[in-house]
Amino acid sequence: MTLTDPDRLFPATQRQRDMARALYASVADLPILSPHGHCDPSWFAENERFPNPAELFVVPDHYVLRMLVSQGVSLADLGVPRIDGGAIEGDPRKIWRRFADGFALFRGTPSAMWLDHSFEHVFEISQALCPQTADAIYDQIEAKLATNSFRPRALFERFGIELLATTEGALDDLRWHQAIKDSGWTGRVTTTYRPDAVVDPEFEGFVENVAALGQLTGEDTMTWSGYLGAHRARRAFFKSYGATASDHGHPSATTANLSAHEASALFDRVISGEFTAQQAEMFRGQMLTEMAKMSLDDGLTMQIHAGSRRNHSADVFARFGRDKGFDIPGRTDYVEALKPLLDAVGMEPDLTVILFTLDETVYGRELAPLAGAYPALKLGPPWWFFDSYEGIKRFREATTETCGFYNTAGFNDDTRAFCSIPARHDVSRRSDSAYLSTLVTTGRLREAEAFEVAHDLAYGLAKTAYNL
Known part of the structure; x- marks a missing residue:
């Protein structure tokens, strides 16, 4: 028994399916570039075995958590640490059984495809996960995790990862x-x-x-000029560890381009702690423009992940903290919001600003027209809730006619779930192959061109966009 159909995500008509197969075959074994994600660098520094199947597949995966919680399972019963140190489930096998009890909930979702791919292709599991197979599958994964060939570095090499970028906060010492x-x-x-x-x-x-930023850099971060100087210093520090990009997760895409005097006055206001929500939004917007200007100087690719209404459940945030499945997409404006930044640096050909969205309604109306005009802009791949076959298909259909393929940034997996990386890249390569096969069979793309584009979408565009 196999858990995954070898023709998954390919078109149903024979001619298109044959073309999709051929395109996919040409890119299936390309090295993986993972230029933006949230894996833990300590895994590769220490190269210790992963603790257990629950810690690998359940506890850190907010896609898994949110689905199970939506059906009444508590985060504490899934082993998620509480901020107050309160009691949680500590038996990984019990956590795994709860996961198996709810595995049917993932039917038809990208998570099911990623998990089945990981089970079959990483751990050689041939049975579907369910309550009856939970213990046997747990034991099989646990036995493999105990071997050296399943330590983080060995899996990194086995997955064919050429580069993996983690994401650290400005105060991280990068130890x-x-x-x-x-x-x-x-x-x-x-x-x-x-x-x-x-x-x-x-x-x-x-x-x-x-204040801690100032202590790290020796800059007076209670002043506007010292604060900016501290960012420049930290960016240089991150570059010394191989960073090629910055990342900015803002609730909106608002930008601003205030005068130095106005920006300094706004900084004084927010550092005093006496500010309005509008002033906070303006400051975040000013900092996006400042970071874009810094990217012109130091060459870091700038990523803007806008539109997530984070920590929607005040109760979950208070008890368990961030990144527990309660970040929700919201409407996001880009045309007006980005105009101050684009007026300042949008025509700079040496700047790369990659835009991500959780608002699919703006693909054709805003994002593709913007990226199809401004040299500094590229579109990031479907992100988070839309990192799926349907999401990738909708993205290609809505953006290609306006900005083409070469104003996009290829694919990145943006994941904490290490074993899902090859699965996510596989879905992207299959999805794009299916889309390209449609263009070829309807006479909109030459066959030879489709093979070039498939390679670029799977590998080349990310390499260029992130200066790899």
């Missing part, structure tokens, strides 16, 4: 990246500069975080 360097291991794991905690006045502990 794990230093440990990777010192180990002599040749796997390429880089970092990404994520300054949200020191650019968002509404982030918990913002003022203290800004």
Whole structure:
């Protein structure tokens, strides 16, 4: 028995399916570039075995958590740590059984495809996960995790990963990246500069975080000029560990381009702690423009992940913290919101700003026309809720006619779930092959061109967009 159909995601008509198969075959074994994600660098620094199947597949995966919670399972019963240190389920086998009890909930979702791919192609499991097979599958995964060939570095190499970028906050000392360097291991794991905690006045502990930024850099971060200088210093520090990009997770795509005097006055307001929600939004917007200007100087690709209404459940956030499945997409404006930034730097051909969205309604109306005109802009792949066959298909159909393929940034998996990386890239390569086969069989793309585009979507565009 196989868990995954070898022709999954390919068109049903024979001519298109044959073309999709051929295109996919040409890219299936390309190295994986993972230029934006959230894997833990300590995995590769220490190269210790993964603790157990539950810690690998359940506890860190917010896709899994949110689905199970939606059906009444508590986060505590899934082993998710509580902020107050309160009691949680500590038996990984019990957590796994709860996961297996709810596995049918994932039918038809991308998570099911990723998980089945990981079970079959990484752990050689041939049975579907369900309550009756839970213990046997747990034991099979646990036995493999106990071997050296399933340690993080061995899996990294087995997956064919050419580069994996993690994401660290501006205050991180990057000790794990230093440990990777010192180990002599040749796997390429880089970092990404994520300054949200020191650019968002509404982030918990913002003022203290800004003060810590000053201590790290020797800059007076209680002044506007010192604050900007500290960011430049930290960006340079991250670059010294291989960073090629920064990442900015903002509730909106609002940007601003204030005068130096106006920006300094706004900074004084937010650092005082006495500011309005509108002033906080304006400051975040000003910092997006400042970061774009810094990218012109230091060459870091800039990623803007906008539109997530984070921590929607105040109760879950208070008890379990961030990234527990309660971030929800919201309407997002880009045309007006990005105009200040684009007026300042949008025509710069040496700048790359990659836009991501959780608002699919803006693909054809806003994002593709913007990226199809401004040299600095590229469109990131479907993100988060839309990282799926249907999401990728909708993205291609809505954007290609306006901005083509070469104003996009290829694919990145943006995941914490390490074993899902090859599965996610496989879905992307299959989805794009299916889309390209449609263009070929309807006379809109020459066959030879389709093979070139398939390679670029799977590998070349990401390499260019992230300066790899």
